[in-house]
Amino acid sequence: MNIKTSDRLAGINEYYFSQKLREIEALNKEGKNIINLGIGSPDLPPHSSVIKVLQQEAEKNNTHAYQSYKGSPILRNAVANWYNTWYNVTLNADTEILPLIGSKEGIMHICMTYLNDGDEALIPNPGYPTYKSAVTIAGGNCINYDLSEQNNWQPNFDVLSKTDLSKVKLMFVNYPHMPTGQLPTNNVFEKIISFAKANNILVINDNPYSFILNEKPQSILSVDGAKDVAIELNSLSKSQNMAGWRIGVMCGAKERMEDVLRFKSNMDSGMFLPVQLAAAKALSLGKDWYDGINKIYAERKQRAFDLLDLLHCTYDKTQAGMFVWAKIDSSFEDGYKLSDDVLYKSNVFITPGGIFGSNGNGYVRLSLCATVEKFEEAILRIKIN
Ligand SMILES: Cc1ncc(COP(=O)(O)O)c(C=O)c1O
Numbered sequence: 092m093n094i095k096t097s098d099r100l101a102g103i104n105e106y107y108f109s110q111k112l113r114e115i116e117a118l119n120k121e122g123k124n125i126i127n128l129g130i131g132s133p134d135l136p137p138h139s140s141v142i143k144v145l146q147q148e149a150e151k152n153n154t155h156a157y158q159s160y161k162g163s164p165i166l167r168n169a170v171a172n173w174y175n176t177w178y179n180v181t182l183n184a185d186t187e188i189l190p191l192i193g194s195k196e197g198i199m200h201i202c203m204t205y206l207n208d209g210d211e212a213l214i215p216n217p218g219y220p221t222y223k224s225a226v227t228i229a230g231g232n233c234i235n236y237d238l239s240e241q242n243n244w245q246p247n248f249d250v251l252s253k254t255d256l257s258k259v260k261l262m263f264v265n266y267p268h269m270p271t272g273q274l275p276t277n278n279v280f281e282k283i284i285s286f287a288k289a290n291n292i293l294v295i296n297d298n299p300y301s302f303i304l305n306e307k308p309q310s311i312l313s314v315d316g317a318k319d320v321a322i323e324l325n326s327l328s329k330s331q332n333m334a335g336w337r338i339g340v341m342c343g344a345k346e347r348m349e350d351v352l353r354f355k356s357n358m359d360s361g362m363f364l365p366v367q368l369a370a371a372k373a374l375s376l377g378k379d380w381y382d383g384i385n386k387i388y389a390e391r392k393q394r395a396f397d398l399l400d401l402l403h404c405t406y407d408k409t410q411a412g413m414f415v416w417a418k419i420d421s422s423f424e425d426g427y428k429l430s431d432d433v434l435y436k437s438n439v440f441i442t443p444g445g446i447f448g449s450n451g452n453g454y455v456r457l458s459l460c461a462t463v464e465k466f467e468e469a470i471l472r473i474k475i476n
Contacts, residue, residue: 100228103227106224125439126468126472130458130460131269131413131414134460135384137373141372142369148364154364159361161348162188163190163368165368166190167184167188167190170182170184170188170190171183173374174310177308178309178312180310180313187318187344188348190340190370191324191341192337192359193338194299194328195221195339198263199228200358201225201322203229204350204351205260205261209230211231211232211259212260212261212263213262213263214234215235215246216451217238217450218238218269234259236254237250238450244268244271245273248286256290260293261293261295262286262295263294263297267305267411269299269412270447270454274309281314287320292320294311295324296310296322303411303412304412304413323342327370327374330381332384333370391463394467396415404417404419404455414458414459415457416455417455425443425453426444426451427452436476438472442457443455444456
């Protein structure tokens with residue numbers, strides 16, 4: 092039988108990591124024992140009290156039914172308190188918070204909610220590849236905006252203001268930025284909000300990394316009047332070590348949450364209540380929790396620097412988040428070449444920066460989701476090959 096896939100999938104390929112993990116699995120079957128420093132999936136568990144809530148709630152008889160499309164009020168209140176405590180942002184727990192099955196799905200929901208065929212969305216180059224796929228699948232067109240080391244990986248508003256923005260409806264931003272680790276410095280959030288207001292663009296700040304190796308978590312919603320033009324996506328995947336649990340959240344004006352719910356409530360039927368209650372517990376954790384995980388990431392980061400030194404890469408030591416972004420040595424054509432070289436010679440996988448867009452071609456990204464012992468073994472393997 093020959094059934095053609097839909098036109099909307101034209102140009103959409105399987106996610107890079109989905110393919111690469113298959114190749115790594117095949118290499119492992121050949122006995123290669125690849126050290127994977129690619130993907131940003133925390134290897135550490137959530138806090139034990141979070142797991143306890145899941146266990147206790149799952150044992151009850153009355154926690155197994157479908158749940159509200161807009162999430163449990165307990166989780167929404169926990170998100171509101173979390174935003175208040177850490178970002179100094181006030182959110183109405185009833186109307187301005189929409190729990191998600193991971194923030195990745197929120198990106199798709201927003202695109203499906205707001206984009207018509209031919210509408211345009213500004214996406215960062217380099218940036219998280221899902222923005223491009225979600226915009227394209229929804230029928231929109233991507234307009235890349237360049238980020239560069241010279242501009243501290245922040246949008247160049249002079250260039251943007253000279254761009255034809257007449258069809259642009261959405262702009263994705265992501266600070267702290269993945270893959271570069273750039274923090275939202277130089278009032279970048281204020282500048283983004285003024286730009287969005289001046290051009291009638293809805294901004295989405297994708298914010299899963301603000302607690303990782305960063306002393307001062309920031310939200311775009313802390314800018315005066317931000318809710319008029321901005322939505323923020325957040326996640327428990329990284330800072331609460333709950334990537335596999337699939338818990339994210341969308342925050343912003345009541346009207347936006349209602350718009351997105353019109354789409355989302357036709358896609359899923361809520362989240363398992365014990366997961367939501369455990370997520371609420373995770374959001375109540377104090378500074379000790381974040382200090383504890385950051386101590387571990389800081390140690391690993393030092394090893395990542397050592398590994399990158401061996402490969403003659405250069406990097407900014409002040410970058411935040413759970414990756415290290417590094418410029419490759421000119422003896423390599425691009426990050427793909429360096430990544431392949433290290434994979435096939437030393438059985439260590441590091442991510443080529445080019446998968447995040449053409450401006451990432453001269454870079455590689457190392458994940459900190461591997462133990463110090465793994466980093467040391469990787470360093471040894473690279474040294475002897
Ligand atoms: C920039 C960025 N946004 C969103 C996500 C998705 O996170 P979640 O697990 O909440 O779907 C990731 C995950 O790697 C990411 O790097």
